[in-house]
Amino acid sequence: MDYLPLFANLKNKPVLVVGGGRVATRKIELLNRAGAHIQIVAQELCEELIAIHKKNKCEWISTTYQSQQLKRVFLVIAATNNSKLNQRIYKDASSRYLLVNTVDEPQHCSCIFPAIIDRSPIIIGISSSGTAPVLARLLREKIEALLPAHLGLMAKIAGEWRDKVKERFFSLSERRNFWHKAFNGVFSNQVARGQLNEAKLTLDQQINDDINISSGEIFLVGAGPGNSDLLTLRALQVMQIADVLLYDSLVSEEVLDLSRRDADRICVGKRANSHSTTQEEINFMLIKLAKQGKRVVRLKGGDPFIFGRGGEELQAAKSAGIPFQVVPGITTALGVSAYTGIPLTHRDYSQGVLFITGHYRAHDSITDWPNLTQSNQTLVIYMGSITAGAIASKLIINGRDLQTPVAIISRGTYPDQKVLIGTLNELEILTHKIPTPILLIIGEVVNLHHQLSWFKNTENEP
Structure with a gap:
């Protein structure tokens, strides 16, 4: 392992950035998001940095670099187009046991910026140890597509309940079991739907009553016209958490292969003059599986509300008291x-x-x-x-x-x-x-x- 992955708390900590161009700007934007106190050394600032400086989100302390500027600094960023100057900054910082990042010069780095997936407070960093940053960014894009937008909000709410859970459940295994149910059950789905008050109530019920709130849910999902490239991001996310997929004949193998590997797959396709499963049987299966506590994805070609009979299936779910979500698709x-x-x-x-x-x-x-x-x-x-x-x-x-x-x-x-x-x-x-x-x-x-x-x-x- 060339680098040990760490997450540093930079809030109000001084960070020295040497350089005033667009490369420095990208680093400074990240540092600002982390709450760092940014000090810039540069002969001049690009337009983007001037705008940041005017908003008092950085301090322009000098036009020339001097080693004494490293005093009382937590982190150093060398982002100039002068390789000799970057190397000098690296040596000066290293001699003071400071972490230093030199842009595009991994041999002069004691720390590196990973490709970041930000679902604060959930943060994921992906690094190639400086060997292939473009590949790291490509991996970030693929992983980001799998992570729902509500992940961070779910983590924030969980943080608010952490002490309550510790007071209620004394053993680590009990607490793990509690959160496993929450993150894979009704609480997670309620957060995804924006039902935050209901989600918090669910956590309280699980803590106070110790009841099993692991009832299932139905996800009505549009798989698009066939080409897996046209599957929506939300559809992909839902398919990754499904316990069971009930899919139509028109759903392509390429789309099915994007689902969770250990999910059960049941074909309920209907074709002209050769109905394999009646609509009543499909409705019955959806409700039965959901009542078993499973997350059931009903996968339909195109969009489920355009000649897909999705409305009929949701009416059946509603009558049975089964919660559901709808993920639209690109209609055929x-x-x-x-x-x-x-x-x-x-x-x-x-x-x-x-x-x-x-x-x-x-x-x-x-x-x-x-x-x-x-x-x-x-x-x-x-x-x-x-x-x-x-x-x-x-x-x-x-x-x-x-x-x-x-x-x-x-x-x-x-x-x-x-x-x-x-x-x-x-x-x-x-x-x-x-x-x-x-x-x-x-x-x-x-x-x-x-x-x-x-x-x-x-x-x-x-």
């Missing part, structure tokens, strides 16, 4: 239109967009066909592979031009995405030439596909 229409270069609205072609489903219950049907045939709007049809012919006929009968451009997109946003371009009177024929699942886009904006298409592996047929 938005993701696929972006990946095919077909903007759903455009000032010259479309002033509105309608989303409809081509899959209905037996007693349902579309009745407002005149509203769907307006030439200045885009029509997006989910699950329309079986009913494409009937939909095209109804649109044409009700006045939509049979030469209206249409796009049939298979596996949109995936590497093997395919796009067929044609006209409304060809819609049924084209849907049989491309594998499901598909999305249909109807309207003049489809003509922009040839100009704006950017994603690989698209196919265009007249």
Whole structure:
């Protein structure tokens, strides 16, 4: 281990920074966040440092460096573009047993600044021991994506209850068990939802009543249109804490692989003419698993509130008294239109967009066909592979031009995405030439596909 990771309390402690450029500014901004008393030595200050100085957040003590400036200093930062001066500062500081950081010169450092993830009071530092700082920053970005924003607030509240927990539970194992339940249970979820008063009440109940408040919760999560790059940050965070995932057939393996490794995965997908799990069975499973105290992620393709029947599942959870959260996703229409270069609205072609489903219950049907045939709007049809012919006929009968451009997109946003371009009177024929699942886009904006298409592996047929 080249460096021992330490976290230093710099509040009101003097720190000498030699240098007045942008590199020094970045260090000073961090030092200010830590509450240090910053003393600057520099011939001149850059605009950013001048602004910081005017706010009295640093003290400009001299224009030239002198070794006596190291007296009564806690930490030294050498941030000049003069290598000889930086080396001199390092030697002077080291001879006084002071910690010194020399920017971009690890051989002249007795301490280094790590890549920082700040969820105060939770702080995570990542270091490559000065060998590959860019790699350390990349690792920080990946880890930061996994840490929820409420982590720091949860830690602050826990700090307020620390003495109470010590008074109530005498053994270390009891205290650990208490906090393990809190950080993985209702308390954590309430903080995430911003229900701080309820979260504090939960901690009090756990302390005073010694009851097991480890009831489960349902997370309704949108997995996006398929490409794992389009998964939201919050969805990734929730999938990392799930005990069980109930997922649809349209959720890609790439997305599933981002979930917690030891989580149970249950496919409850429903496909046209081959329902593997009924909606009633899914509702029953969600409630049953949550009542067992498990964190259940219901993972749906696209967005759960856009033809995903997410509302029905939450109604069942509400009736059963199960707490729930909703994590929206990029709905299929938005993701696929972006990946095919077909903007759903455009000032010259479309002033509105309608989303409809081509899959209905037996007693349902579309009745407002005149509203769907307006030439200045885009029509997006989910699950329309079986009913494409009937939909095209109804649109044409009700006045939509049979030469209206249409796009049939298979596996949109995936590497093997395919796009067929044609006209409304060809819609049924084209849907049989491309594998499901598909999305249909109807309207003049489809003509922009040839100009704006950017994603690989698209196919265009007249």
